[in-house]
Amino acid sequence: MKHRYMPMTEQNRQDMLKTIGVKDIEELFSEIPASVRYQGRLPLAEPLAEPELVKHMKRLANKNASFDTHVSFLGAGVYEHYIPSVVGHVISRSEFYTAYTPYQPEISQGELQAMFEFQTMICQLTGMDVANSSMYDGSTALAEAASMASAITKLKKIVISRAVHPEAREILHTNAKGLGLEIIEIDTHNGVTDIEALSKASDEQTAAVVVQSPNFFGAIEDLAEIEKIAHAHKGLFVVSTNPLSLGLLKPPGEYAADIVVGDAQPLGIGASFGGPHCGFFTTTKKYMRRIPGRIVGQTVDEDGVRGFVLTLQAREQHIRRDKATSNICSNQALNAIAAAVYMSALGKQGIKEVAERNFHKAHYASKRLSQVRGVEIVSTSPFFNEFVMKLSRPVSEMNEELLAHGILGGYDLSRDYPELKQHMLVAITEMRTKEEMDHFADVLEGLL
Amino acid sequence: MIQENQEQSLIFERSEPGRISYSLPELDVPETIDILPQSMLREQQAELPEVAELDLMRHYTALSRRNHGVDNGFYPLGSCTMKYNPKVHEDVARYAGFAQIHPYQPESSVQGALQLLYELQQDLAVITGMDEVTLQSAAGAQGEWAGLLMIRAYHEQCGEGQRNKVLVPDSAHGTNPASAAVAGYETITIPSNEKGLVDVEALKARLGDDTAALMLTNPNTLGLFEEEIKEIAELVHEAGGLLYYDGANANAILGITRPGDMGFDVVHLNLHKTFTTPHGGGGPGAGPVGVKKELASFLPRPMVRKKGETYSLDFQMPQSIGRIKGFYGNFGILVRAYTYIRTMGPDGLRAVSENAVLNANYMMRKLAPYYQLPFEQHCKHEFVLSGSKQKKLGVRTLDIAKRLLDFGFHPPTIYFPLIVDECLMIEPTETESKETMDYFIDVMIQIANEVEVTPELVQEAPHHTIVKRMDEVQAARKPVVRYQT
Structure with missing residues (x-):
């Protein structure tokens, strides 16, 4: 068959078969026993030519309400931020996106240097010493942090706040099965981790104390207090964070965190229905050799020219096999480049300014919404760009009605917290205008 | 400047x-x-x-x-399936209706996305011969781990939680034993025989009531089809174990044979290999996992279901191993793979495997007179050569790889699988033309000649890259992993 993705002509095929010394392609499959050969054609849809294909895919895409068609108040770990045009242009360069892991540094310096720069920027934001070149996502990075803490301390108990993203906790529970970890969840009090309960639960057997700040409810945790509890025993202090918030907030590194993780999605990566995003993983110098995933280091070539390589590979699966620190052998390199371009575009000033915008707008919205009949703002602790409000009606019902008004309402907290019936988590980024927030309040007023 | x-x-x-x-x-x-x-x-x-x-x-x-991708030149990196990444996929994945949608939107507002996921689940089940497929895992290694957790849940449900060993051939990808360890299993290595296939007698000796699973790549990493797969499957099943298929090498089997029909119980696929999604310099990829119906209740949640004409997310899966990754997998990558399957159709996918196998066999026969060919039988999508002849002349496979850089090629995978001395593992894929392969073959022959006449030319390569060989020892001994003023 002729196909644009397969250049072989009939003449090529005949010449090649002759070279191989077989009469047809079928003969090349002769080792496969007849009993396992697939008979007939796979029952899949017939092929589409590119014009038909594009039409079909557009039709599918247009069935979805997007940030282009609706005004979104959804966050809960995934945010709509402005992505500067340069980001898309850089990651569309096929030298980046059609390459594989940089195993041959001589022809991969571009990728390696971009990762080195990404690592540096993530260290700058988090206030940590060392970052790897990215992980699948923020949630899996958190689970990897717990297993790293367990491996370092040789302890099995992980104490984690219930104000950590529910999906991250769920993944941690899945991981725990294979690794034999014991997971203790700590309740919240006024939307932040219950410090007293946390203190009671952490002891000599604790491998790590894990919190998120800003937490799932948007609130900024008291990291100074939590750090004391975490380090009262042998356990590590693990913090998950929103990297954009660190343009404004004191970074976890300054609170003596041992591991800081999160997702770089707010840094120039599309929501994409939940992925691909880009986990980041950072630690201190002390634990550098225990970090999972790929890491890029600076060195020189034979002529003394500066260059970059994948380094500390002695930790990795292709060398250590079953003794490796993790089974992960890939990263989200392309999205890490997107995040690096975003951080370069915003720069030292922009990251602060955009973080502040998120703060100002979220606080305007909470004030404006507090005036709506049937809305009660529940968040009392300081928050970044997300807060909780209680409605006089169930959130899922409200969200269906809001859709008709062109609005994607906030996250229904009762999905994960049965005690938070009718509680909505509202995210406000720099994208929301005063007009849109006022309109949201007016529409809610009409529906409640 | x-x-x-x-x-x-x-x-x-x-x-x-x-x-x-x-x-x-x-x-x-x-x-x-x-x-x-x-x-x-x-x-x-x-x-x-x-x-x-x-x-x-x-x-x-x-x-x-300063970077080499598939669009720059030939990239015959074995087991990585560096095929062409269609450009239309990049356009489609960037449509606002895919790229700018939130995972927590009401289901009624993402019916197009859910339909795409549902149809991809179905298509991959058909292609692999499995009953159900999860799209949640972000990569092959994560798929392996999830698959092993499901195997573990299955044995526990059968009251056979004592099964704590995973058997892995010595030719397996390094991720297999690493994933087994993370899933809480001990790994037992099964040797290969002189034909490069699983030594069935050695396998028999290691099977027992502690066997949880055998992890197998078929075609294996030597590019060879495990001819005795039916017998192997029966032996493992008789011992009470399950069969795991590492689908990193699926480019040879589309429409030709299916893991489900070979007797495998769990399969993962690397969409960034067989299904053309770009490797992105190391990711993001996607590693869906298919299972037979006996294991379907253990799949990660949520799964996408269809009722009438409505698609929804099913979280009501009490026996599920739980969640393995945030949200519903790497959706943007899944969009590309779906687009590819819709482009190719059943005949196109089969032609992919036929051409991939044809290309690999052609290169193998053309190079066999110059480099030692350790296994004589027809290869599938890839093949291995040994640089042992050249090693005797003081030139290592690493040197040959570096010399290839001078000609604008990405070298093959080297020193893997571990069981072949000075291994070169070559995978041309179906998207390469005969002219490209012929040029690569000519260069490989020239290098074989250089090894005999001017070995230092190869030993000191590369000569024409922007940097020379890197001091990796210094990088690891005194790590500098961030910029500091």
Whole structure:
């Protein structure tokens, strides 16, 4: 068959078969026993030519309400931020996106240097010493942090706040099965981790104390207090964070965190229905050799020219096999480049300014919404760009009605917290205008 | 002007205080930072670069020119399936209806996305011969781990939680034993026989009531089909174990044979290999996992279901191993794979495997007179050569790989699988033309000749790249993993 993705002509095929010394392609499959050969054609849809294909895919895409068609108040770990045009242009360069892991540094310096720069920027934001070149996502990075803490301390108990993203906790529970970890969840009090309960639960057997700040409810945790509890025993202090918030907030590194993780999605990566995003993983110098995933280091070539390589590979699966620190052998390199371009575009000033915008707008919205009949703002602790409000009606019902008004309402907290019936988590980024927030309040007023 | 043969400045070295590359509208709400306690605020600003937009573009454009991708040239990296990444996929994945949708939107507002996921689940089940497929795992290694957790849950449900060993051939990918360890299993290595296939007698000796699973790649990493797969499957099943298929090498089997029909119980696929999604310099990828119906209740949640004409997410899966990754997998990658399957159809996919196998056999026969061919039978999508002849002349496989760089090629995978001395593992894929392969073959023959006549030319390679061989020892001994002024 002729196909644009397969250049072989009939003449090529005949010449090649002759070279191989077989009469047809079928003969090349002769080792496969007849009993396992697939008979007939796979029952899949017939092929589409590119014009038909594009039409079909557009039709599918247009069935979805997007940030282009609706005004979104959804966050809960995934945010709509402005992505500067340069980001898309850089990651569309096929030298980046059609390459594989940089195993041959001589022809991969571009990728390696971009990762080195990404690592540096993530260290700058988090206030940590060392970052790897990215992980699948923020949630899996958190689970990897717990297993790293367990491996370092040789302890099995992980104490984690219930104000950590529910999906991250769920993944941690899945991981725990294979690794034999014991997971203790700590309740919240006024939307932040219950410090007293946390203190009671952490002891000599604790491998790590894990919190998120800003937490799932948007609130900024008291990291100074939590750090004391975490380090009262042998356990590590693990913090998950929103990297954009660190343009404004004191970074976890300054609170003596041992591991800081999160997702770089707010840094120039599309929501994409939940992925691909880009986990980041950072630690201190002390634990550098225990970090999972790929890491890029600076060195020189034979002529003394500066260059970059994948380094500390002695930790990795292709060398250590079953003794490796993790089974992960890939990263989200392309999205890490997107995040690096975003951080370069915003720069030292922009990251602060955009973080502040998120703060100002979220606080305007909470004030404006507090005036709506049937809305009660529940968040009392300081928050970044997300807060909780209680409605006089169930959130899922409200969200269906809001859709008709062109609005994607906030996250229904009762999905994960049965005690938070009718509680909505509202995210406000720099994208929301005063007009849109006022309109949201007016529409809610009409529906409640 | 930046010279290409010099070091490239870091973006931090191009930084100049006061330059910016962003723009924001006028602030339309009051400033409120002062309500935050001072102690919560950042004291020192993060030292991110300060560059203007053109400088930023020049920097990243310069970096991209120092990188080799499939669009730059031949990339026969064995077991990585570096095939062409269709451009239309990149357009489609960027449609706002895919790229700008939130995972927590009401299901009624994402019916197109859910339909795509549902149909992809079905298509991959058909292609692999499995009953159900999860799309949640982000990569092959994560798929392996999830598959093993399901195997573990299955044995526990059968009251056979004592099964704590996973058998892995010595030719397996390094991720297999690493994933087994993370899933809480002990790994037992099964040797290969002189034909490069699983030694069935050795396998028999290791099977028992402690066997949880055998992990197998078929065709294996030597590019050879495990002819005795039916017998192997029966032996493992008789011992009470399950069969895991590492689908890293699925490019040879589309429409030809299916893991489900070979007797496998769990399969993962690497969509970034067989299904053309770009490797992205190391990711993001996607590693869906298919299972037979006996294991379907253990799949990660949620699964996408269809009722009438409505698609929904099913979280009501009480026996599920739980969640393995945030949200519903790497959706943007899944969009590309779906688009590919719709482009190819059943005959197109079969032609992919036929051409991939034809190309690999052609290269193998053309190179066999010059490099030692350890296994004589027809290969599938890839093959291995040994640089043992050249080693006797003082030239290592690493040197040959580096010499290939001088001709604009990405070298094959080297020193893997571990069981072949000085191994070169070559996978051309179906998207390469005969002319490209012929040029590569000519260069490989020239290098074989250089090894005999001017070995130092190979030993000191590369000669024409922007940097020479890197000092990796220094990088590991005194790690510098971030820029510091």
